[in-house]
Amino acid sequence: MNLRMPVTAAAAVVLASLSLSVVVQGNGWLGGGIGAAIVVGAAGLASRMPGLRFSVTASIVVLIGVVPLLFWSSWLALVAALVIVAATAASVTGNRSLRNFAVVAVYLAALLIYLNLAFAASHAYGYVLPSRASLDSLGQLVRGAFASFRGAPPVPDSRAVSLVATAGIGLVAILVDLLAVRMRRPAIAGLPLLALFSVPVASDLKTFGGLQALTFAAGMAGYLTLLSTAGRERLRMWGHLVTFKYVQPADEGGSGPDTKQLAASGRRVGLVAVCLAVIIPLVLPAVRPHDVFATASTGSGGAAGGGGSGSNGNASDQLDALLQVQQQLQEHKPQPVLTYTTSATTGQYLQVYVLNYDKQVDNWLPQITEGAGFRYAVDSKLPYLPQGQLPSTSVSTVATTITLNKDQSAPGGTGFLPAPYAPVRLVTGTPGWAELPGSLMVFNTAVPLGGLRYTVTSSVPDPTAAQIDNPPIGTPTSIMNEYGTYQGPDSARLAGIARQHTGGASTELQAALDLQSWFTSGSFRYSLKPDLPSSHWLLTFLTTDKRGYCQQFAWAFAVLARLVGIPSRIVVGYTGGTLGAHGSWQVTTADAHAWPELYFPGEGWLRFEPTPHGTTGQGTAVAPPYASGAAGGRLPATKPRGGTGSGGSAGSGHAAGAPGLNRFSHLQSGGAAPLPAVRGSALWLLILIPVLALLLIGTPMVTRSLTRRRRWRAGSDDAAVAAAAWRELTDDLTDFGLSRLPGETPRALARRVRRDATLNAASAEALSRIVAAVERAKYARLAGPASGLREDVLTVRRALAASVPARQRIRARLLPTSTLTAAQHALQRVGDALTWLDTSLPTLRRQLGRAEPRSAD
Amino acid sequence: MTDTGQQADRTLAELVEVAKQVTAAVQTVITGKPGAVRLAMTVLLAEGHILIEDVPGVGKTQLAKALARSVDCSVRRVQFTPDLLPSDITGVSAYNQDLRQFEFKPGPIFANVVLGDEINRASPKTQSALLESMEERQVTVDGSTYQLDRPFMVIATQNPVEMEGTYPLPEAQRDRFMARIAIGYPARDAELAMLGTHGADSPLDYLKPVAHASDVRALVSAVREVHVSEPVRQYIIDLVNATRNVTELRLGASPRAALHLLRASRAHAALDERDFVLPDDIQTLAVPVLAHRLLPSAEAMVGRDLPEQVLANLIRRLPLPGR
Structure with a gap:
C-alpha cells in the first residue's frame, strides 16, 4: 500500500x-x-x-x-x-x-x-x-x-x-x-x-x-x-x-x-x-519586509501564561513582560487601560508582574512556575502576607477600586490583576482568585478580565529613612539567594560602576538614593527609541549612550543595587496615571511602566524610581516619599507631598505640571525623539537615491567602456588586436540587437549583418576587413596585419548606430546588452549548481543508506 | 569570397587556376549546377570518391564524364546490373595460349576516373568488389596485386533506394564514399538553355581536356599542405561527436568520416585559394560528407527528420571552439 x-x-x-x-x-x-x-x-x-x-x-x-x-x-x-x-x-x-x-x-x-x-x-x-x-x-x-x-x-x-x-x-x-x-x-x-x-x-x-x-x-x-x-x-x-x-x-x-x-x-x-x-x-522600497528576520518573541506577547492548571516552567516560553511595556509605550495613541479611585490622595503604582533576574536567558522574567505554590483567596482575603513586613512596620492601608477597560489586551488583561502593592484583600464578583507568594501577583485563569471591577485593599509601605536605616532584623538568606545576586554579563565592570556611584553612602538606603539620583539628575536622557547594541547593552547604556526608557533604567538600577548588596526585583505595571474628573484616575498604555523594588529588612519591598520623570521623562512616574530626597522626615503616602492641603486639586502629587500635560508629555518625549533622525535620514535618502540610481544606470555603460579600453590596450600583436577587434565587433553587434549565434562563423555573421543592417559601402568594407583579419588570426598559420582594425570597428559601430532607430541607439549606449553577458554566465552557473544538487542529492541519499520514498510502496 | 591570402603558396595559386579551368569546362556540360560541380572537384582534389544519388536523367553520368574528360586522363564506365560479376570490374586472368601462361586482363577499374553507373543495381557481392579497390587503391586477382593509377576516383551514381530493383548500399560501404551529392533538377532557365545547347548533340563531344593527370596529382599534393588550425580540428571532432550523441540519429559519423571531412575541407579551402581551413568549409561540407553515413532513429523517421536536417540543426546549435 x-x-x-x-x-x-x-x-x-x-x-x-x-x-x-x-x-x-x-x-x-x-x-x-x-x-x-x-x-x-x-x-x-x-x-x-x-x-x-x-x-x-x-x-x-x-x-x-x-x-x-x-x-x-x-x-x-x-x-x-x-x-x-x-x-x-x-x-x-x-x-x-x-x-x-x-x-x-x-x-x-x-x-x-x-x-x-x-x-x-x-x-x-x-x-x-x-x-x-x-x-x-x-x-x-x-x-x-x-x-x-x-x-x-x-x-x-x-x-x-x-x-x-x-x-x-x-x-x-x-x-x-x-x-x-x-x-x-x-x-x-x-x-x-x-x-x-x-x-x-x-x-x-x-x-x-x-x-x-x-x-x-x-x-x-x-x-x-x-x-x-x-x-x-x-x-x-x-x-x-x-x-x-x-x-x-x-x-x-x-x-x-x-x-x-x-x-x-x-x-x-x-x-x-x-x-x-x-x-x-x-x-522594492514600497514593500516593507515584515519582520522576516525578527525574533519570534513578539508572537507570544500579549498576555500572561500559566496559573492554575499549570504552564510549564520553561523560561523561554514565558512572556516577556518588559517587552509588553515597550509595546504599550510605543502605541501611537495611548489606549485607556483602567480607571480607579483610591482612598489615598496620590496616584497608586499598580503592580501586574514581578520579575526576577534569570541568568540563563539574561533577562528579567515573571516567576510564574508550576512550583510557585499559589493559593486561592478565601473570603476576599488574599492568602499571603507581604514579604519582609513586620507587624511593627509602618504601612498605610489604601483601598483602591479599579475598573478595567472592556476591550483591553494589555498586561493584566488575561489573568493578572493590576493592584497597588501589597494587596491584602480583594473584592470582586467572581471566584477563583489566586495569589503567588512573595511577588503577591494576583491572577485568575478562568475569568476574562475585560470590564472587571474590583476593590483591592493594600498595605502600602510608608517608612521613614530612620526606620529603613535601623532594621530590627537582618536580611533573610532566602531573599539574598533569590534576589541578591547578579551573574549576568559584565558583572565586574558593572560592580565597579555601582561602587563608583555609591561610594559616599553609609547606609543601604543612601546607596539606593545615590543610584537613583545619578539616573535622574540629568546625565541620562529619556528616549523611547534607545539605540543600544544587542550585546553588552547595559554597559553601553551606563557608560556612553545614557538614553533609554523605564525598562533600561529599572534594569540598570536593579542590577547595580544587587551589585552593592541590596536584593532587588523589577515590577511591571502602571504608574498612577492622571487624575480626571470626580476623583477618578485614568491609566492608559502611556502609563505602562517598569520600576525596581529593593528589599530592606523590616520593611519588605520598597519601590524606587530611577526613570527620569516629568516633562522630559516618563510623565506620570513619581518617586515614593522615602526615595524622593526628602528622606529625613516622615512623609506619609496618604498625604500629598509638599502638602498644600488641596487634596482634590489635580496633579498635586505629581512631579510636574498639569495632568493633561503630563499625560501627553510622555507621548511627546517618546514621539519627538525619532523626528530629527527621520529628517536626517530623509535628507540622506534624498541624496543617496539619485546617486544610487545614477550609479545603477551608469554601471553598464561604464563597464562597457572600460571593457573596450582594456581590450584594445591588451592587443599587443596582430593576432591579439584581431581578437580584440572581433570581441568588440560581436559586443557592438549584441548591443544593437544582432547578437552572434552559437554556431555562426565570422563570415556567416558578417553576411547576416550585411543583410539585416543597412551598411554603407565603407562600413561594409571595414566589416570585411575585420572578418578577414579575424579569420587569418584564428585559423591561418600566421595572422595578417591588423593595423586599422580599431578604426574599422568604429566605422562599423557608427554605421550600425545610424541604421537603427534612435531609441535603440540610446539603449545601446546607456544599457549595452553585452554587459549582461557576465550576469548571464553567473546565472548559468547557478543553474548548473542547482542541476548538480538535484542530481547528486539522490545519490547522496542512497549512499547514506536512507531508503527512497518509493521503497515504501 | 574576397579573401586572397597574400602569403598563399605560389604553387597553390597556379594550380588553383588549373582547377578553375577544369571546373569551367565541366560547367559547360552541367549548366546551372555550380555547387555540384564544385563539390565533385573538391572530392577529386581530396582523393575521395563521390556518390551521386538522384533520380534518372538529371545528369549524373554527364557530370562524371565531363569531369573525366576535362582532365586528360583515362575514364571507364561500368554499368551495374544485377548479373554483373566482381571479375567484370576488377578484370580476369585468362590463359594465353601463345605465351602458355595466365595473363591478367585488367577490368574497367583500371582507370583514373571510374564511373559506376547505378551502383545499387548490382548484387552486394559485386558492389563490395568495387568498394574494396576504392579504399585500398589496388586490386588483387589470383594472388597478384595490381596498383591502380593516380588520381583514382570513383564516381558512383545510384537511384534513390525507394526505386524498384535496387540493392541499397550497406552502411559500411556508403562510409567509403567521401561525399554524396544530389544534383537535383535544373532551374527553369538552366533547363531552357540546356535544350538549346544539348538539343542537337552533346557538348560533351566537344569537351577538350584543360588539364593533365599530372596537374591533378600536383594539385592533390598541394591540397595536403593546406593548414587546418586547432580550433577547426576541434570543431570537426565536436561535430562528429554531436552526431553520435544526438537522439535523432541511430548511427553517428565514424572516425573515417572525420578524416574525410578534414581532407575535403582542405580541398574546399584550396579551391577558394585559401591556404587555411575555415569553420565555414566544415559547415558547407558537413551535409555532403556526413549525411549519407548517418541513420535516423525510428522517432526521427516518423517525424521525417532526415539526417540532413539534423545536421543543419547541429551546425546551428554547436558553438564554434574558441568563439
Whole structure:
C-alpha cells in the first residue's frame, strides 16, 4: 500500500496546526495534535482496504466508538447506535453510499476513540472503550476550554485547551485525508488547512510577528509538499483506472513512470519562485519586509501564561513582560487601560508582574512556575502576607477600586490583576482568585478580565529613612539567594560602576538614593527609541549612550543595587496615571511602566524610581516619599507631598505640571525623539537615491567602456588586436540587437549583418576587413596585419548606430546588452549548481543508506 | 569570397587556376549546377570518391564524364546490373595460349576516373568488389596485386533506394564514399538553355581536356599542405561527436568520416585559394560528407527528420571552439 500521500497529508495538517502556537501558550497540545493526525491517517488507510477487510475493521472501530450510545438511557440512542453499526457492517455489500457512510463513520469513531484514550482514559471501560462517564468528562473539558477562550489570546495550555486543539486538528485531518488522499483533490484540501491558519487571525490576537510568519511558512510548506506529492502520484498512476470517488486499491501500489526528474524540475521552479518572493519585497522600497528576520518573541506577547492548571516552567516560553511595556509605550495613541479611585490622595503604582533576574536567558522574567505554590483567596482575603513586613512596620492601608477597560489586551488583561502593592484583600464578583507568594501577583485563569471591577485593599509601605536605616532584623538568606545576586554579563565592570556611584553612602538606603539620583539628575536622557547594541547593552547604556526608557533604567538600577548588596526585583505595571474628573484616575498604555523594588529588612519591598520623570521623562512616574530626597522626615503616602492641603486639586502629587500635560508629555518625549533622525535620514535618502540610481544606470555603460579600453590596450600583436577587434565587433553587434549565434562563423555573421543592417559601402568594407583579419588570426598559420582594425570597428559601430532607430541607439549606449553577458554566465552557473544538487542529492541519499520514498510502496 | 591570402603558396595559386579551368569546362556540360560541380572537384582534389544519388536523367553520368574528360586522363564506365560479376570490374586472368601462361586482363577499374553507373543495381557481392579497390587503391586477382593509377576516383551514381530493383548500399560501404551529392533538377532557365545547347548533340563531344593527370596529382599534393588550425580540428571532432550523441540519429559519423571531412575541407579551402581551413568549409561540407553515413532513429523517421536536417540543426546549435 502506498503510504506517500497519507503521510504527506498528515504532515501537512501537523505543519498547518503549528499556527495555533501563537494562540495557545505552551506546546502540550501539539503532541495530541500529531497523534490525532496519525490516528486519522491510519483510519484513512483502513478505509481504503479492500471490501471484506474494510467492512470488518470498520465495524469493529465503529462499534467501539458507539459504545456510550449503547448504554444511554434513551432507546433512541440505542437505535441510532445499532443503525450506525449495521450500516457500517452492510458496506460489505459494496453499495457505494453505505461504503461512503462507513468511511466517514470510521474516521469519526477513530478520532473519538483516540480523544477518549488521550484525555479521559481513566473514566473509560478498560481505558479504551469510551463510556458515558468518559464522554461526560470530555464534555466538561470542552466547556472549560471554551470558558478560557473568552479571554484574549493566547490562552494558557491546559488539558481542556489541548483537547479542543487536538479535536480540531483531528477534524481538519479527516477533511484533508478525505479530500487529498481519498478523492485526490489536494488543492481543495487547502481549505481545511486554511481553517487552521485562520484561527490566530480570527482571534483577538493583536500582535503578529515573526513566529506567526514562521508557522505560516511551515504550514505552506506542508501544503505545497502535499500538492507536489499529489502531482507525482498522478503521474505515477498514469494509465491506471482512477475514479472520482473511490481509488481502486490496486492503483495504490501501482508502479508508473519515474517522476524524479519532473520533481527535480518542480523543485527548481519552486526554489526560484520562493527566492523571488523573498527578494523582491526586500528590494522594492514600497514593500516593507515584515519582520522576516525578527525574533519570534513578539508572537507570544500579549498576555500572561500559566496559573492554575499549570504552564510549564520553561523560561523561554514565558512572556516577556518588559517587552509588553515597550509595546504599550510605543502605541501611537495611548489606549485607556483602567480607571480607579483610591482612598489615598496620590496616584497608586499598580503592580501586574514581578520579575526576577534569570541568568540563563539574561533577562528579567515573571516567576510564574508550576512550583510557585499559589493559593486561592478565601473570603476576599488574599492568602499571603507581604514579604519582609513586620507587624511593627509602618504601612498605610489604601483601598483602591479599579475598573478595567472592556476591550483591553494589555498586561493584566488575561489573568493578572493590576493592584497597588501589597494587596491584602480583594473584592470582586467572581471566584477563583489566586495569589503567588512573595511577588503577591494576583491572577485568575478562568475569568476574562475585560470590564472587571474590583476593590483591592493594600498595605502600602510608608517608612521613614530612620526606620529603613535601623532594621530590627537582618536580611533573610532566602531573599539574598533569590534576589541578591547578579551573574549576568559584565558583572565586574558593572560592580565597579555601582561602587563608583555609591561610594559616599553609609547606609543601604543612601546607596539606593545615590543610584537613583545619578539616573535622574540629568546625565541620562529619556528616549523611547534607545539605540543600544544587542550585546553588552547595559554597559553601553551606563557608560556612553545614557538614553533609554523605564525598562533600561529599572534594569540598570536593579542590577547595580544587587551589585552593592541590596536584593532587588523589577515590577511591571502602571504608574498612577492622571487624575480626571470626580476623583477618578485614568491609566492608559502611556502609563505602562517598569520600576525596581529593593528589599530592606523590616520593611519588605520598597519601590524606587530611577526613570527620569516629568516633562522630559516618563510623565506620570513619581518617586515614593522615602526615595524622593526628602528622606529625613516622615512623609506619609496618604498625604500629598509638599502638602498644600488641596487634596482634590489635580496633579498635586505629581512631579510636574498639569495632568493633561503630563499625560501627553510622555507621548511627546517618546514621539519627538525619532523626528530629527527621520529628517536626517530623509535628507540622506534624498541624496543617496539619485546617486544610487545614477550609479545603477551608469554601471553598464561604464563597464562597457572600460571593457573596450582594456581590450584594445591588451592587443599587443596582430593576432591579439584581431581578437580584440572581433570581441568588440560581436559586443557592438549584441548591443544593437544582432547578437552572434552559437554556431555562426565570422563570415556567416558578417553576411547576416550585411543583410539585416543597412551598411554603407565603407562600413561594409571595414566589416570585411575585420572578418578577414579575424579569420587569418584564428585559423591561418600566421595572422595578417591588423593595423586599422580599431578604426574599422568604429566605422562599423557608427554605421550600425545610424541604421537603427534612435531609441535603440540610446539603449545601446546607456544599457549595452553585452554587459549582461557576465550576469548571464553567473546565472548559468547557478543553474548548473542547482542541476548538480538535484542530481547528486539522490545519490547522496542512497549512499547514506536512507531508503527512497518509493521503497515504501 | 574576397579573401586572397597574400602569403598563399605560389604553387597553390597556379594550380588553383588549373582547377578553375577544369571546373569551367565541366560547367559547360552541367549548366546551372555550380555547387555540384564544385563539390565533385573538391572530392577529386581530396582523393575521395563521390556518390551521386538522384533520380534518372538529371545528369549524373554527364557530370562524371565531363569531369573525366576535362582532365586528360583515362575514364571507364561500368554499368551495374544485377548479373554483373566482381571479375567484370576488377578484370580476369585468362590463359594465353601463345605465351602458355595466365595473363591478367585488367577490368574497367583500371582507370583514373571510374564511373559506376547505378551502383545499387548490382548484387552486394559485386558492389563490395568495387568498394574494396576504392579504399585500398589496388586490386588483387589470383594472388597478384595490381596498383591502380593516380588520381583514382570513383564516381558512383545510384537511384534513390525507394526505386524498384535496387540493392541499397550497406552502411559500411556508403562510409567509403567521401561525399554524396544530389544534383537535383535544373532551374527553369538552366533547363531552357540546356535544350538549346544539348538539343542537337552533346557538348560533351566537344569537351577538350584543360588539364593533365599530372596537374591533378600536383594539385592533390598541394591540397595536403593546406593548414587546418586547432580550433577547426576541434570543431570537426565536436561535430562528429554531436552526431553520435544526438537522439535523432541511430548511427553517428565514424572516425573515417572525420578524416574525410578534414581532407575535403582542405580541398574546399584550396579551391577558394585559401591556404587555411575555415569553420565555414566544415559547415558547407558537413551535409555532403556526413549525411549519407548517418541513420535516423525510428522517432526521427516518423517525424521525417532526415539526417540532413539534423545536421543543419547541429551546425546551428554547436558553438564554434574558441568563439
